[in-house]
Amino acid sequence: MNLSLFVQCLVNGIMIGGIYALVSSGFTLILGVMKIFNFAQGQFYMLGAFVTYGVSVALGMPYLVALIISILSMGVLGILVYIGIIRWTYSGFFQTVLATVGFSTIAKQTSLLTFGYREKVLPAVVRGIINVSDVTLSGGKLFIIFVAILIMVSLHFFMKRKVGTSMRTVAESIDVASLLGISPTRIFWLTMGIGCGLSGIAGGLIAPVLCASVLMGEHIFIMALLVVAIGGMGSMTGALLASFVIGIVESFAYQFVGELNLVAIFILLAVIIYFRPGGLLGKPLPIPTAE
């Protein structure tokens, strides 16, 4: 393995890790604050990619506008799913799981009927190539890394502000939050909006590099789940750390074992679960059962 291949693997890993970080931090936010296992997270990612495709190619708007529209529309859709389905099934963990599974199936099959199996190709946004001695880097990948890190940093500062603190209070205890004058319902709306919007922007970012396809949602959901299991349930920093670890491991494992790279990550997860049950940076969340 020469230097050029090594650096390319590393950049690919960091890029994929950034996308995983966006999706899985939304996932872990919803899991931590609302105690909902959001199976539809991957489908929001898929829909985000398609919204970006539709706005930038079919309507001919600039890419950045398409990205903003995709994050906003996915956030609104997430809030609508919360109001329409999840709020009425809040009786138990299992019920909410099945409700999000139901929504995710509906979203996937409807977009399959609408768009078909064919991949939709977006024109590349950033075309440049950076050459440093014999290492070649594509500008599109660096752009994704830049935007992902920008969003993660702003999310970090958002969680430090008053709204973010009240979110963490609701995550600790709904009763205490209500006593302190925080409306849990509003926080749930906000969490759902931010969580699904993060998925939407991840889909919009990845669409020009990989193509937009209906089947992309399932793979990213598996990866987000792995990230959250390794990083710790409900821990944002853990998710961030684990996404980059998984992205880099996946990228290098693909070079050596090909299609079996999922097994490599899975073995890593089994070792981590054995030594740290709650993941790298988390404690095991209690599972609220039904009835």
Added chain:
Amino acid sequence: MRHPIRITGLSLLVLLLVLLPWIADKYSLQLIIYVMTYSMLALGFSLCWKARLIRVDLAGYWAIGAYATGMLMTKAGWSYWPTIAAGGFIAAIIAWGVGSLTIPRGGLVFFSFAMLVSLVIQQTVAASNFFGGWAGIESMPPPAIGSFVFRGKTEYYFLGLFLLSINFVTYYLLYDSRIGRAWTAIGSGVGFAKSLGVNVVRYRLFAVIISSFFCAVSGSYLASYQMYIIPDSFGFYQSIMIQMFSLVGGLNSFLAGPLVGAAIMTFIPEYLKVTAEIEPILTAVVIILVILFMPLGILGLVRRWWRSSIVIRMRSKLTIRST
């Protein structure tokens, strides 16, 4: 003869089940064979739900059974019967490993880790050429006893009925025993069960192992009936379907619920003639509607109606007496 009505009903049911291949047409018989396969899976889901473990990984163990049968029959040249047990034991060992690693760490860890296990099983099997890749295993020999070869749907119906009744009776005996009462105690509350001296982890582990075993049995039955296996039929969507069967039948009816749910949710889409693309949408809509309006499932509804009608009858008797 303590329960004459119950015994008469049971013997009528057995008679009906034995005569069914000659009553039903070929198409319905095929659907019934699928219902029996799904029932064995849904029974496993309900068993774990009794101990309050949510399983979204049963399709993985289903795949283990199917692939054990397929690989051992085509590559190693075994006969059909030992492969059932082999698949079951492989699944039980994997379930033991997964369970003993994750069950002590809480329900959510088990839930997500087990789901990953099933997805990894599917992806690995599909990606490696040793297991036939995405094309799967084809042209498996049919099972045979001596010179008698299983060819028609009737033979497979009876094979399935035999396996399903073993499964059903095992679960019935378990529910009626000390183990089943321990599961009931865990279902009422983990802390409550612990205070009664129930070893929660060990009983949950046992639930996981036994249900995985019977899922693998169901998988080898499916493989022998279809005579081919493809990895696509053991995906995440199938695990969700299994949950839906238990949910529609009734989550609190651990034995009859899965059977009723599997029968209803297999026959209705077939008679509505929905295509393969629309069927998942129908499934999802049914799931959401059942959660919203019928949280205890069809049997829960029937049971409530039965009780309320008894209460009304009793009340009317009381009023007659008082007047």
